[in-house]
Amino acid sequence: MSTLPMTFLDRYNELLSAAIEKYKFRSEPKELYEPMNYILSNAGKRIRPMMVLMAAEAFGAPVEKALKPALGIEFFHNFTLIHDDIMDEAPLRRGVPTIHTLHGTNTAILSGDGLLLKAYKFFEDLEPELFKPCIRIFTQTGILLCEGQQYDVLFENQENVTYSHYLRMITYKTGILAASAFEIGAIIAKAPSADARSIFNFGMNLGIAFQIMDDYLDVFGDEKKFGKKHAGDIYENKKTILYLMARDFSSAEDREELDFWYSKKTDNIDKIYGVEKIFKKAKAGEKALLEIQKHTDLAFQYLAKINLPDAKKQAFLDLSNYLLKRVS
């Protein structure tokens, strides 16, 4: 990973870690709340709550005012992980057993529900005029995430997935939450609504670029730096951008071979070799990089529109570099 903006991210990380510790659930019944504390303490990168803090500060709010709403975004994200892991039958998350693996599906459903509801509470310090727009965005983001998750589930058995289906799915699953995290930060700082909208669109395109990069790195990344198993998406027949581009830009013969491999779930290394060869022949990697570039450019265009001095925008550029330079 890029080392450039570490001090900058470290500061937000410390704030967020302290806040998560402070607001740890101490209520009864512990069977409901311990799984919530468990997933929150096995921290991911906490990029989404950082986005709230970053936007709030850039637009002039004290970071403290955005801290609880930032946790609300983090809790919300973890609620989706708990429920998604049940649906995906995932045994591990961030290297540790998932909640449904440890405590069963019922506890995972209920702890997820509880975490979503608790997330709403973290906006309650805001005055009514800020509370309402933040909650509207928050709710709408949740609804789109559910839709995105449903599309993702449907993809598995759907024959004619197109790039535009894929783009909608990743927009809902990844783009919108990043967009909303920035927008909520901006609203808390009472940013002009045009700027709040621009930072929303910046976040959406950054999130999309990030997700496409994730698909790209599955095959073309350095496993050690990327931190995920090489070609995991191919093993699982995931309809990633690489697969979709390869299906669109391959000869009939190659497409038939691709369909053959994607009709089986197998650990056979021949599958990985075969599929990767087709991906390369179709220049699927290059096409993915072009899409990443396109959405990065769009993100920067929205950032440019925002009425803030360049110094205030530096954090957004640093974050973009951090998120998108994971290949290097």
Place this chain on the structure above:
Amino acid sequence: MSTLPMTFLDRYNELLSAAIEKYKFRSEPKELYEPMNYILSNAGKRIRPMMVLMAAEAFGAPVEKALKPALGIEFFHNFTLIHDDIMDEAPLRRGVPTIHTLHGTNTAILSGDGLLLKAYKFFEDLEPELFKPCIRIFTQTGILLCEGQQYDVLFENQENVTYSHYLRMITYKTGILAASAFEIGAIIAKAPSADARSIFNFGMNLGIAFQIMDDYLDVFGDEKKFGKKHAGDIYENKKTILYLMARDFSSAEDREELDFWYSKKTDNIDKIYGVEKIFKKAKAGEKALLEIQKHTDLAFQYLAKINLPDAKKQAFLDLSNYLLKRVS
């Protein structure tokens, strides 16, 4: 069931049915939204949304202003049913197959999540000063419901369940939602906060009395009028008020026999006879009726405190009679 207040309930029912039809989900993906429409159209008694409308009208708001928040309460209630049915492995709900039975657990989890989020949207027509208190109550109610559901799940393997454990569980699972439905109606009508609190406490005690009555009717009700299978709770070893009172007020010998029967899941009719004999000897039914009376009296005391003319309170009395006179 009592026929007394039917015109009165019919009017609300018509309003609610029309609103549910009007706001039926028409969005994509249909795999997410059709299960929501399915459970909403297989209407229950819609008591909870009626409570919102009833309180709003009593305190002087036009019923239309409360209609969407009332749907929010109904959607929320149905979200809990979808997820509870997964946990209980219930094959049927209101006489039709449950969502997880029809579409699998994953769809049921996601449709439940989506319905909870959609419920929040139904408050968005309220101005910020009403939106915030309503959402606070709504969220807190959801959290307590999750806690109540967790306690209920834990009861199954818990040896020392006491009446006070039971009372907390039914308060969270049934009392609070009725209480909040009334309070939200009152807030929408800008009722004085003391009155909003009183109608909350009225609803909580009414809900508790209703739930105890439900336990009572399982054994002592007329199956045809009650509409549920006789002694279903005994078959399922449910720790109802009848069981808890019998455990507390039986001889050592009877308690041993009760524990014996509750250690097996069996359809053996001897179990039902045996357990019912112990319930009767311990006067568990009479003790339950005393608790129902206690909470009904409390409810009416709170109702008496409210600063409204008697004519405006009649609807609340009619509803209480309707809900509690199910034996007659």
